[in-house]
Amino acid sequence: MESTTTAGRVLRGIEFARPGGAALLLDLYLPAPAAAAGRGSRLPAVVHFHGGGWRTGERSSLGPTVDGFGLSPIEQLVAAGFVVASADYRLSGTATFPAQLHDAKAAVRWLRDHAAEHGVDPDRIFAWGDSAGGHLASLVGLTGGSPELSDDGATGTVASVAGVVAWYPPTDLLGMGSQALPDAVARADDPGSREALLIGAQPADAPDLARAASPLAYVHAGAPPFLLIHGTADRFVPAAQSAGLAAALEGAGSAVELLLIEDADHMWSLPDGGTEAAEQATAATLDFLRRHARP
Template sequence: MTAGQVLKGIEFSHPEGATPLLLDLYLPADSDTGADAGAAGFPAVIHFHGGGWRTGERSSLGPAVDGFGLSPIEQLVEAGFVVASADYRLTDVAMFPAQLLDAKAAVRWLRAHAADYGVDPHRIYAWGDSAGGHLACLLGLTAGPAEFAEPAGTPDGGGDHHVAAVAAWYPPTDLNRMGEQARPDAVARADDHGSREALLIGAQPASAPDKAKAASPLTYVHPDAPPFLLVHGTADRFVPVAQSASLAEALESAGAAVDLLLLEDADHMWQLPDGSQNAARQATAATIDFFRRQAQKH
């Protein structure tokens, strides 16, 4: 990685009754001088980790992807992006929509501190894998709904939480249909008792369809959605590939810009039958290319 600063453990929010939420900030070389950033600053990507909303940690893309040694976050930094990888409350602390509110707080913090770190506040994008991809999708689709906005008088309220584009790797997008879409060899199903999805919304999706719908990105698709990149493996045993396909179809039908990349035979975290890194490399390259194209538009 080209020399640049990595600032670890910056507090961006402190929800009531929870520990402070932290983010790691990765800055490109010469970010202090604004070199190669353009007049307005560097484009930035906020990353949200996976782990079924109940595990995981910031700056990780899961043990399998981390184990490949491809360092997708560092590759984004080398491509000229500031990257912020942020915490959010897990389901042992709070249920939905806490996780989305935390994601929005991270966006607001970065935008409020854009000048401090050489960030262009108009070129802030969201990226996540699995549960983090779910949050990235929701960020892109819920810049308006008041039910997901913190009151202006609260410490995290009153700021701009929109993102200009979204990339999501194997995201849950429709909690009501995840169970029926699961593969016969699924490792986990949304309708299993005590599933990750049930822990997220506080009930089995089948018994609380309204709660499942409220936590589903598919619910919030609209014509003015930002550009999306959805990347999914066709052999995913945790999040059915139909979850990305159905969101892509809905976005396209609404007139929004969306790219759908399906990686043949890839399981969750880009595991392939031959053990190779090919799917992870393709997903990483496509994600960097997508964000580069978005940054060049502005």
């Protein structure tokens, strides 16, 4: 189904993979000619993965709070001349990890395979996600060009990306519970936590599984540039998760930027209900992607 926005066209519900016989869909946002003017014959692109604790959520959403702010970060990217693909992935009620990462990589491969058709530069594809989607975007960035966590059914197309933006991502499932704030709404070591449902076991009871699902375990020299953005008052995913990954990337000699937004909770909620944190995160995301997408 095709629709139009002020920024361009949207092709909704494109099938990009069919694991186990169930179709996975993405929405493809294409800039209007005016937005694409001056960007060259091929445009940079972003593959977006939604949040929702790997249990819920839907493509093209950044969560109910962010969506409610009306800032439309995806459309802002499109207006800046980026093609955006926002993709489904299997939720934890359907499959456990690494199925979600396989699906995320399949979305990147689909965009690379169809780059010429949609005017995309295959060397300027970025990954972006919020919360659980930030976890997947980080894993794609760290493992996309390697055999680690590869999908046995994958085509020969690589799933590597030119950079990663992750909003409040879980990065260390084993250490996450101990980092929770005193007023945390959810902890990774709670029975039946989102993280436990993702890997099929309590992280403390299955440390190898927890590490295998943690971006921190795959940090290496030569990783693509990262932008990690987190609120210091996040009651769902502690800000130490982004800080720890940033420190590990820096220690490995990889380019990383860490933005901590004071008093911001998950989904950029502020005590006064304002949109300043979401605006700051969106502006930083646009700035990072513009800088790294320059030909």
